[in-house]
Amino acid sequence: MPPGINRRWLLAKRPEGTVEAAQFRWAEAPIPSPAPGQALVRNLWLSFHPTAILAMSASESDGGTPIGDVVMGETASQVVESRLPGFEPGDLVESFAGWEDYSTIDGQGFIPARKFPPDIPPNLALGVFGVTGMAAYFGVLEVGRPQPGERVVVSAAAGGVGSIAAQVAKIRGARVIGIAGGPEKCDWLRREAGLDGVIDHRSEDVGRRLDELCPQGIDVYFDNTGGPLLDDALGRLRPSGRVVVCGGTSRYAAAKPPPGPANYLNLAMVNGRMEGVLARDYLPRFPEAVRALRKWLDSGQLKSKEDTVVGLENAPTAFARLFTSANVGKQLLKIADPSLPFRPGA
Numbered sequence: 001m002p003p004g005i006n007r008r009w010l011l012a013k014r015p016e017g018t019v020e021a022a023q024f025r026w027a028e029a030p031i032p033s034p035a036p037g038q039a040l041v042r043n044l045w046l047s048f049h050p051t052a053i054l055a056m057s058a059s060e061s062d063g064g065t066p067i068g069d070v071v072m073g074e075t076a077s078q079v080v081e082s083r084l085p086g087f088e089p090g091d092l093v094e095s096f097a098g099w100e101d102y103s104t105i106d107g108q109g110f111i112p113a114r115k116f117p118p119d120i121p122p123n124l125a126l127g128v129f130g131v132t133g134m135a136a137y138f139g140v141l142e143v144g145r146p147q148p149g150e151r152v153v154v155s156a157a158a159g160g161v162g163s164i165a166a167q168v169a170k171i172r173g174a175r176v177i178g179i180a181g182g183p184e185k186c187d188w189l190r191r192e193a194g195l196d197g198v199i200d201h202r203s204e205d206v207g208r209r210l211d212e213l214c215p216q217g218i219d220v221y222f223d224n225t226g227g228p229l230l231d232d233a234l235g236r237l238r239p240s241g242r243v244v245v246c247g248g249t250s251r252y253a254a255a256k257p258p259p260g261p262a263n264y265l266n267l268a269m270v271n272g273r274m275e276g277v278l279a280r281d282y283l284p285r286f287p288e289a290v291r292a293l294r295k296w297l298d299s300g301q302l303k304s305k306e307d308t309v310v311g312l313e314n315a316p317t318a319f320a321r322l323f324t325s326a327n328v329g330k331q332l333l334k335i336a337d338p339s340l341p342f343r344p345g346a
């Protein structure tokens with residue numbers, strides 16, 4: 001076990017409708033030793049998912065994080081010491097560890113720990129090539145299945161999943177409209193991501209703008225937020241339209257969930273399809289997605305947009321950005337640089 005302390009964020013109380021500093025408690029502990037079947041990892045980067053608030057909010061009996069436990073999160077880490085077969089010191093891994101400098105992992109979990117190649121930087125391992133990119137890739141290609149020229153609309157389009165989903169649909173030849181909050185995000189979607197149309201849900205009437213940009217209606221709606229935006233899209237679905245249910249960020253933190261869509265029945269009228277995507281269900285096909293996304297990233301067809309906060313002490317602030325629309329692109333936090341030499345080819 002390396003000498004030193006393990007800085008960590010513990011869950012102090014359950015959120016009530018918003019993310020606030022009082023929910024988290026800073027603590028320091030000795031660096032743990034790995035038991036047989038575990039590896040000790042140094043966490044280098046943290047990725048934030050809006051769904052993390054569900055684990056913070058749920059009671060322990062409903063699978064929530066126990067009060068006083070370290071806050072769980074997706075991490076890019078480096079193995080320091082290993083008693084876990086298949087993992088060696090120096091390996092870079094993506095796993096669901098926690099908001100702390102060091103964690104012990106057993107390789108299991110909702111999404112098992114995955115080694116990533118040394119030439120993929122940790123930020124991309126958590127973004128385009130992480131669960132975020134996998135949800136976007138499979139959600140668009142397996143569930144939405146846009147055809148060239150079809151109208152695709154993406155909510156939270158300047159966020160982690162949305163920014164990739166919108167660009168993958170564009171690469172497939174669709175006409176893509178992104179919905180995002182604020183001029184900075186809309187500018188990025190127009191200029192960098194090259195979308196065909198952008199709607200600022202903070203300053204524009206979304207329904208009216210959808211009518212202007214998709215006068216014939218929407219073929220595929222990729223939904224990250226739920227709530228009123230989903231309802232606007234459902235009401236404008238074209239015959240045989242598809243809705244990709246990826247997430248519902250507007251509902252996660254709300255003390256009182258926003259009213260549900262009233263336009264669900266339109267699915268029947270247009271013979272439409274609304275279907276969920278869960279990145280984990282595509283685990284065996286992650287390598288295929290990584291290869292395709294990497295090719296697009298290297299050729300410049302796909303832009304990776306990240307919003308990086310530095311320092312473990314800032315983890316609660318970085319997480320809260322997801323619920324105030326502050327994040328532009330994938331919300332990440334950098335804790336440390338790799339300290340052990342990489343093992344090329346690992």
Ligand SMILES: NC(=O)c1ccc[n+]([C@@H]2O[C@H](COP(=O)([O-])OP(=O)(O)OC[C@H]3O[C@@H](n4cnc5c(N)ncnc54)[C@H](OP(=O)(O)O)[C@@H]3O)[C@@H](O)[C@H]2O)c1
Nearest residue numbers: 135156159160161180181224247248249250277278279325
């Ligand atoms: N199915 C899967 O396997 C899978 C995997 C990963 C993530 N997800 C889901 O994908 C969605 C996006 O995740 P992400 O990590 O990429 O987060 P993100 O979209 O980068 O960040 C959250 C964004 O949601 C929007 N938002 C926040 N509160 C809102 C509200 N009340 N109403 C409308 N929009 C609101 C804001 O963007 P704007 O204001 O710009 O719209 C905010 O920036 C989440 O719902 C997540 O749970 C699903």
